Amino acid sequence: MSVVLEGTGLVKRFGPAVALGGVGLAVHTGEAVAIMGPSGSGKSTLLHCLAGIMKPDAGEVHLLGLRIDAMGERQRSALRRTRFGFVFQFGQLLPELPAEENVALPLMLGGVSRADAVRQAREWFGPLGLGGMEGRRPGELSGGQAQRVAIARALVTRPAVIFADEPTGALDQSTGHDTMRLLVEATKHNGASLVVVTHDHQVARWCDRVVEVRDGQIIPGRHGARPPAGHGAHPSAGHGAHPSAGHGAHPSAGHGAHPSSGHDPRHPVPGQGVTREPATQILPGVSG
Numbered sequence: 001m002s003v004v005l006e007g008t009g010l011v012k013r014f015g016p017a018v019a020l021g022g023v024g025l026a027v028h029t030g031e032a033v034a035i036m037g038p039s040g041s042g043k044s045t046l047l048h049c050l051a052g053i054m055k056p057d058a059g060e061v062h063l064l065g066l067r068i069d070a071m072g073e074r075q076r077s078a079l080r081r082t083r084f085g086f087v088f089q090f091g092q093l094l095p096e097l098p099a100e101e102n103v104a105l106p107l108m109l110g111g112v113s114r115a116d117a118v119r120q121a122r123e124w125f126g127p128l129g130l131g132g133m134e135g136r137r138p139g140e141l142s143g144g145q146a147q148r149v150a151i152a153r154a155l156v157t158r159p160a161v162i163f164a165d166e167p168t169g170a171l172d173q174s175t176g177h178d179t180m181r182l183l184v185e186a187t188k189h190n191g192a193s194l195v196v197v198t199h200d201h202q203v204a205r206w207c208d209r210v211v212e213v214r215d216g217q218i219i220p221g222r223h224g225a226r227p228p229a230g231h232g233a234h235p236s237a238g239h240g241a242h243p244s245a246g247h248g249a250h251p252s253a254g255h256g257a258h259p260s261s262g263h264d265p266r267h268p269v270p271g272q273g274v275t276r277e278p279a280t281q282i283l284p285g286v287s288g
């Protein structure tokens, strides 16, 4: 499995405080990595450095062989818009825009016409269990629904990597689990990698790997510095919250090739080979 994104020797200081003390992390294609650790341990700083939001004081970040930490803000901004997707704790949806336009926005920013962008955006609503919500404004959505709109917005440009910083932190536990699971599944179905910061220990069931951060360092021995050894083999086996039978929790794995009848072939359904069926299957009882 190839490395899509890699940070090496990442150091970030805020005044005297060392937020990252020399951290390395490689993310593989299609891999879902959970970053866990106490508040203030450096999780967000690590995510921001990997995502080109923040420049590290030392170290390098490479996306598909391209060094991104040395780029100027303009270039990094373009790269974030085209290659990365973001989901934050509060969806940061624009309150005055209907859900479908919130999802369409990253496409429009990339030059897609409004009509085209909205049409593409609408395709995500069914798969994400949001059918009928297209015209609602964020204030008319529940927290779980709003985060699913944010997930759609992150995926709509078909990015290489999705970054999510405590995306379920503001949701009740049950909705949070459903949303987290949907995030992991939808990301995988689209062939994107996922880097998700979370306090939810159950997330380990759905992610390939859990990385523990403490005091600006990745705890050795617990994180999988090794690449994931393919499906069914969890490099982080032995982590208390990561049963090796975890892939049993992927009911829709392998359902990637359903044709979507009647769909304009020039505009394939969201996600290569991703169908509405598996995506909605992974939302049992979501009340959001």
Ligand SMILES: Nc1ncnc2c1ncn2[C@@H]1O[C@H](COP(=O)(O)OP(=O)(O)O)[C@@H](O)[C@H]1O
Pocket: 014, 017, 018, 019, 037, 038, 039, 040, 041, 042, 043, 044, 045, 046
């Ligand atoms: N913009 C900032 N200015 C000053 N200190 C910061 C800033 N961002 C983070 N820090 C500090 O860096 C450390 C790591 O923060 P952060 O990465 O946000 O941790 P986490 O996401 O794990 O809660 C903390 O001590 C925090 O106070």
Ligand SMILES: [Mg+2]
Pocket: 043, 044, 045, 165
């Ligand atoms: Mg944080």
